[in-house]
Amino acid sequence: MTDRSALQPMPGASGGTLGVAPDAQARFRPLQVIGRNFLVWRKLMFSSLVGNLVDPLIFLVGLGYGLGAFLPALDGVPYLNFLAAGMLCYSTMNSASFEALWSAYSRLAVQRTWEGILHAPMTVRDVVLGEWLWAGACKALLSGVAILLVMYGLGVVDGLRPLTVLPVVVLIGLCFSGIALVVTTLARSYDSFTYYFTLVITPMMFLSGVFFPRNSLPEAIRLVARVLPLSHGVDLVRGITLGRPLEHPLLNIAVLLGYGLLGVALAIRIARRRLTK
Amino acid sequence: MTDPVPTAAVLAVRELRKSYGGVPAVRGVGFAVPAGECFGLLGPNGAGKTTTLRCCLGLTAPDSGTVELAGLPVPQAAREARYRVGVVPQFDNLDPDFTVTENLVIFARYFGIPAAQARANVPKLLEFAGLGDKATAKIDALSGGMKRRLTIARSLVNDPQVIFMDEPTTGLDPQARHLVWDRLKSLLNAGKTLILTTHFMDEAERLCQRVGIMDRGELIALDSPRNLIEREIEPQVVEIYGDGVRDWAAAFGRTASSRIEVAGETAFCYAHDATALLATLDGWPRLRALKRAANLEDVFIKLTGRDIRD
Ligand SMILES: Nc1ncnc2c1ncn2[C@@H]1O[C@H](COP(=O)(O)OP(=O)(O)O)[C@@H](O)[C@H]1O
Ligand SMILES: [Mg+2]
Numbered sequence: 001m002t003d004r005s006a007l008q009p010m011p012g013a014s015g016g017t018l019g020v021a022p023d024a025q026a027r028f029r030p031l032q033v034i035g036r037n038f039l040v041w042r043k044l045m046f047s048s049l050v051g052n053l054v055d056p057l058i059f060l061v062g063l064g065y066g067l068g069a070f071l072p073a074l075d076g077v078p079y080l081n082f083l084a085a086g087m088l089c090y091s092t093m094n095s096a097s098f099e100a101l102w103s104a105y106s107r108l109a110v111q112r113t114w115e116g117i118l119h120a121p122m123t124v125r126d127v128v129l130g131e132w133l134w135a136g137a138c139k140a141l142l143s144g145v146a147i148l149l150v151m152y153g154l155g156v157v158d159g160l161r162p163l164t165v166l167p168v169v170v171l172i173g174l175c176f177s178g179i180a181l182v183v184t185t186l187a188r189s190y191d192s193f194t195y196y197f198t199l200v201i202t203p204m205m206f207l208s209g210v211f212f213p214r215n216s217l218p219e220a221i222r223l224v225a226r227v228l229p230l231s232h233g234v235d236l237v238r239g240i241t242l243g244r245p246l247e248h249p250l251l252n253i254a255v256l257l258g259y260g261l262l263g264v265a266l267a268i269r270i271a272r273r274r275l276t277k
Numbered sequence: 278m279t280d281p282v283p284t285a286a287v288l289a290v291r292e293l294r295k296s297y298g299g300v301p302a303v304r305g306v307g308f309a310v311p312a313g314e315c316f317g318l319l320g321p322n323g324a325g326k327t328t329t330l331r332c333c334l335g336l337t338a339p340d341s342g343t344v345e346l347a348g349l350p351v352p353q354a355a356r357e358a359r360y361r362v363g364v365v366p367q368f369d370n371l372d373p374d375f376t377v378t379e380n381l382v383i384f385a386r387y388f389g390i391p392a393a394q395a396r397a398n399v400p401k402l403l404e405f406a407g408l409g410d411k412a413t414a415k416i417d418a419l420s421g422g423m424k425r426r427l428t429i430a431r432s433l434v435n436d437p438q439v440i441f442m443d444e445p446t447t448g449l450d451p452q453a454r455h456l457v458w459d460r461l462k463s464l465l466n467a468g469k470t471l472i473l474t475t476h477f478m479d480e481a482e483r484l485c486q487r488v489g490i491m492d493r494g495e496l497i498a499l500d501s502p503r504n505l506i507e508r509e510i511e512p513q514v515v516e517i518y519g520d521g522v523r524d525w526a527a528a529f530g531r532t533a534s535s536r537i538e539v540a541g542e543t544a545f546c547y548a549h550d551a552t553a554l555l556a557t558l559d560g561w562p563r564l565r566a567l568k569r570a571a572n573l574e575d576v577f578i579k580l581t582g583r584d585i586r587d
Pocket of ligand 2: 367
């Protein structure tokens, strides 16, 4: 071993001087988890941002113009404008879900990052809340802002009012990252996420009015669609971007927030059982 | 087993019990560790060492019993107690998304240590761990020994009073083990309290002032290695091997030694004075004998048996 010569006496012999006194810890601890994830994201920022921009652009140009050419005005607006609001919600849902499923699971079960964090003065609650906010607010906003930029670029929206969708984007993100974290904390392998996408996310996408108005669905299915959180996100976002009055804004917000809070509360309990049994 | 709790105990554990699905993993363990001591928990695989440590750290809630760590009740105030504690888990969980330096800085953030202060401490920690030239290396590029030393360095980011180490040297080659021992000694010299588990008896004898031997969830012995050897076992051991060892054992084993165990092709003979025993070997030219002083491994084997546990 050549590095023996480099060894020095132990730094700091006092004990407990660096760790700030416990009662001085008025900090929002989930922030440290968000910060950790942000630093990893920053390393791959470029490819991530390109994906955020190019994906919706292809979708909107391809479907919006391509399919739109065959379609009459929907809801009184060109199909591209109709679709853009749906795509904003769909991409936000996807990006929050991906982060809270695959990425969070790899930190929980593969890299055991969560376990490492728990060796510090952090709790399971801090970790799960941090992941929830990272996927539901940060990652969702990144993709939401990217699509909004594309929408401005394509002339689908203008002025300042469309910027008010950004809080809605966060609501949609928190809703779906909360639900996804329940699946993640229960999962024993990545396979569960494929099922979740096939059985929950994909049907949600078709029933919530992303690609076509929900009133073209049969009555029974329309009732089902009303309890799906994405429907409530679509109603809010489409109302805002098309400049129309919102019909049930408080209900929409309550449903999105309700799913998200219930999800994250449940995920904390499941993670606690999983990590500290 | 329990021992009296000294007033300056950094860790005091009483009557700790924990079952998994009705199967007991820890059955009424109690011990206390005074400040500045190196305390070792020994035991075969599955004895309950890791479960005991996890209960001490508040990472697992025991079914019953109490733990006091750095003066705080655990698990109630476990999070607060961990400000003063370092943890080296049985299996490394370094963050593979980051470099060596980033691992230390980011772990310090979980303690609320400002990034600038954490970054200023990195060179000292890396030098201590013998990783001075690895500051920007990725975790995947480190050897097992380097990862272990980085995990030890990570456990020191908060300058803890007490450090828990679960099998710090398992899986390391002899050079790497000696380096880790050297580092642990310098931590002890710096006044830290160390609580470690191991199944290397030489490691325990070398580092620990006191050891607790666990078996099947129970603490079956607790003392300094020297006292355990004196109390539990005869001072001299003769290992006899070679053709005909079983015949020799049948003829002389019981009379010449106070205790004998035949394992495979070797007879382990324990005696207060081995002179008479060695004399019986004269007529057995094909046997070879190795006489040595009894050590902690002999105590461990006597108390926990020779059976393999997996
Ligand atoms: N999370 C767990 N779930 C179920 N059984 C466990 C769990 N952790 C430990 N055990 C069981 O408890 C016993 C003690 O394990 P452990 O504390 O890891 O022993 P050691 O660290 O001494 O090898 C073993 O029988 C082990 O299988
Ligand atoms: Mg263990």
